[in-house]
Amino acid sequence: xxxxxxxxxxxxxxxxxxxxxxxxxxxxxxxxxxxxxxxxxxxxxxxxxxxxxxxxxxxxxxxxxxxxxxxxxxxxxxxxxxxxxxxxxxxxxxxxxxxxxxxxxxxxxxxx
Amino acid sequence: xxxxxxxxxxxxxxxxxxxxxxxxxxxxxxxxxxxxxxxxxxxxxxxxxxxxxxxxxxxxxxxxxxxxxxxxxxxxxxxxxxxxxxxxxxxxxxxxxxxxxxxxxxxxxxxxxxxxxxxxxxxxxxxxxxxxxxxxxxxxxxxxxxxxxxxxxxxxxxxxxxxxxxxxxxxxxxxxx
Numbered sequence: 001x002x003x004x005x006x007x008x009x010x011x012x013x014x015x016x017x018x019x020x021x022x023x024x025x026x027x028x029x030x031x032x033x034x035x036x037x038x039x040x041x042x043x044x045x046x047x048x049x050x051x052x053x054x055x056x057x058x059x060x061x062x063x064x065x066x067x068x069x070x071x072x073x074x075x076x077x078x079x080x081x082x083x084x085x086x087x088x089x090x091x092x093x094x095x096x097x098x099x100x101x102x103x104x105x106x107x108x109x110x111x112x
Numbered sequence: 113x114x115x116x117x118x119x120x121x122x123x124x125x126x127x128x129x130x131x132x133x134x135x136x137x138x139x140x141x142x143x144x145x146x147x148x149x150x151x152x153x154x155x156x157x158x159x160x161x162x163x164x165x166x167x168x169x170x171x172x173x174x175x176x177x178x179x180x181x182x183x184x185x186x187x188x189x190x191x192x193x194x195x196x197x198x199x200x201x202x203x204x205x206x207x208x209x210x211x212x213x214x215x216x217x218x219x220x221x222x223x224x225x226x227x228x229x230x231x232x233x234x235x236x237x238x239x240x241x242x243x244x245x246x247x248x249x250x251x252x253x254x255x256x257x258x259x260x261x262x263x264x265x266x267x268x269x270x271x272x273x274x275x276x277x278x279x280x281x282x283x284x285x286x287x288x289x
Contacts, residue, residue: 049228054251083274
């Protein structure tokens with residue numbers, strides 16, 4: 001159970017960054033941390049002790065493999081995470097160009 | 113499995129540094145440390161496909177972060193001013209939430225199968241059928257490209273949408289008035 005708890009702690013660090021930080025880049029970093037922790041959790045769920053990666057080296061091989069389904073789901077999620085991060089950072093860049101700050105408090109004040 | 117615990121501790125420490133440090137460039141590099149330790153953990157949990165994708169994505173993420181920070185500013189000015197009541201309030205609410213989340217997750221994790229012993233009910237079917245029907249050596253590729261092909265189509269759609277979004281937000285020429 002300890003590896004799972006490590007993932008939960010990483011998840012909580014990400015939520016902490018999103019909820020309490022006022023810098024937009026820090027919030028984007030929080031999102032990245034959330035994403036990594038969930039991906040890692042899935043990889044840990046599929047892990048089987050003393051098993052091999054799910055790739056056949058030869059045909060007569062015994063089928064002692066780790067679970068391939070969480071790995072397939074995470075493969076999709078990693079790439080989607082890159083898309084989300086790029087979108088978040090492009091919005092942050094535009095906000096900086098308009099308000100010259102990353103502080104969300106200042107952005108709220110400068111609104112007409 | 114001692115390497116796994118060491119890497120988890122490194123990634124948690126680098127995560128805390130990434131969130132708390134004042135220099136945003138150092139923060140992006142700490143995020144890189146977290147991502148690459150996650151990639152090594154994928155290798156240790158026998159997921160080489162994930163490790164390859166994670167390394168590529170992590171390099172791109174750090175490059176995007178550094179590009180944005182170099183174009184703007186690299187000092188987190190929000191850490192300079194003094195904490196007021198509202199900051200303490202948000203931190204207190206987070207502390208409450210964190211304690212409850214940790215307690216409930218410990219209760220929920222007890223119901224999961226033990227680490228290293230997955231149930232593999234559907235996976236056993238895929239592993240038996242995967243080679244006979246699809247003739248793919250790599251079972252992860254068989255799952256994403258054949259058994260769950262629509263999932264990958266959805267992924268491509270999301271990626272395409274995010275690229276369109278980035279290009280729309282960052283375009284130089286606006287609407288001509």
